[in-house]
Amino acid sequence: MKAVAYSSKICEKELLIKANNKKHDITLISNRLTLDTVSYAKGKDVVLVFSSDDLSAPILAKLKELGVKYISSRSVGTDHIDIAEAERLGLKVANVPAYSPESIAEHAITLILALLRNIIPAHKQMLEYDFSLNNLVGNTIHNKTIGVVGLGRTGKVVAKILTAFGAHVLVNDIEDVSDFCHNYGARQVSFDTILKEADILTFHVPLDESTRYMVNSQTIKKMKDGVILINVSRGAVFNSKEVFDSLQNEKISKLGMDVYEFEHNVFFFNHSRNPIHDPLLKALIQNSRVLLTPHQAFLTEEALQVIAEKTIQNLDLWEAGQDVGEARCYVQDGIISSKALSA
Numbered sequence: 184m185k186a187v188a189y190s191s192k193i194c195e196k197e198l199l200i201k202a203n204n205k206k207h208d209i210t211l212i213s214n215r216l217t218l219d220t221v222s223y224a225k226g227k228d229v230v231l232v233f234s235s236d237d238l239s240a241p242i243l244a245k246l247k248e249l250g251v252k253y254i255s256s257r258s259v260g261t262d263h264i265d266i267a268e269a270e271r272l273g274l275k276v277a278n279v280p281a282y283s284p285e286s287i288a289e290h291a292i293t294l295i296l297a298l299l300r301n302i303i304p305a306h307k308q309m310l311e312y313d314f315s316l317n318n319l320v321g322n323t324i325h326n327k328t329i330g331v332v333g334l335g336r337t338g339k340v341v342a343k344i345l346t347a348f349g350a351h352v353l354v355n356d357i358e359d360v361s362d363f364c365h366n367y368g369a370r371q372v373s374f375d376t377i378l379k380e381a382d383i384l385t386f387h388v389p390l391d392e393s394t395r396y397m398v399n400s401q402t403i404k405k406m407k408d409g410v411i412l413i414n415v416s417r418g419a420v421f422n423s424k425e426v427f428d429s430l431q432n433e434k435i436s437k438l439g440m441d442v443y444e445f446e447h448n449v450f451f452f453n454h455s456r457n458p459i460h461d462p463l464l465k466a467l468i469q470n471s472r473v474l475l476t477p478h479q480a481f482l483t484e485e486a487l488q489v490i491a492e493k494t495i496q497n498l499d500l501w502e503a504g505q506d507v508g509e510a511r512c513y514v515q516d517g518i519i520s521s522k523a524l525s526a
Contacts, residue, residue, distance in 0.1 A: 221249070252273075254275070289340075324350050332386045379407070418440075437473070
């Protein structure tokens with residue numbers, strides 16, 4: 184099959200080439216898929232895309248016009264794709280339904296530990312040869328009540344790790360996960376309860392209409408004073424402005440995020456020589472109680488290898504006229520199913 188891979192990163196190119204093993208004619212480009220770059224798909228059967236690419240209705244229509252038949256996203260989430268429009272146009276869509284949930288889970292734990300133990304302020308002090316301790320008093324995970332919202336593949340790994348640390352783990356999920364809770368000493372509770380009881384809340388849900396802005400001024404009011412929030416799922420799970428306001432008034436004591444609501448066309452690119460015109464993003468980066476990473480939770484060699492292999496497998500199956508099975512996006516009434524794609 185002929186394919187063009189948009190938003191190709193240097194770190195994944197060799198893995199894609201190796202996984203492909205010269206089976207398919209794949210052009211790798213670093214450009215994002217936009218209206219300005221969609222023409223690169225002319226004559227291709229497939230576009231291989233990333234979560235930063237734009238697959239809104241106008242671009243899907245152009246892809247169809249150019250002869251593209253398939254879209255394979257090198258990600259779990261497909262909120263960057265207008266799924267309903269793709270189906271209407273007859274474009275087949277696939278994703279990578281799972282890749283190293285340990286990678287994302289361990290990143291969430293890293294954010295928690297770094298915030299609790301003041302690792303970033305400590306590092307900044309050390310750079311100035313300031314070895315004093317007064318500003319670095321931290322807290323342990325042990326005996327903290329930590330809420331895991333979304334007990335999919337990643338959420339389960341997070342809950343297991345937190346249990347091993349000696350935390351009191353609360354979980355919230357749309358499914359009955361009582362068996363998991365019994366095995367790992369966690370407790371399944373309602374969303375309201377997890378908001379009220381958790382010292383730390385970490386979110387592991389897909390982005391759909393039920394999870395968009397699930398953290399907002401009203402839900403934050405129900406949380407403990409001084410709560411710590413962690414988000415390694417999708418930026419728009421948080422209402423960024425309302426979260427920042429709550430950080431400013433110290434309802435939220437600390438914030439760890441690997442994603443940002445308005446990250447498109449900012450994250451994954453080097454802006455060191457270009458000004459960023461997002462005052463909210465600047466304020467978050469500059470706040471000493473915020474630890475923001477550039478959507479790198481997935482970025483391990485283990486995860487990149489699985490992504491490459493599954494992406495090529497999607498092409499193999501399509502070329503053979505077969506269904507891609509689990510890689511097919513799970514859609515109900517145009518909405519990605521939380522059950523199927525929980526992070």
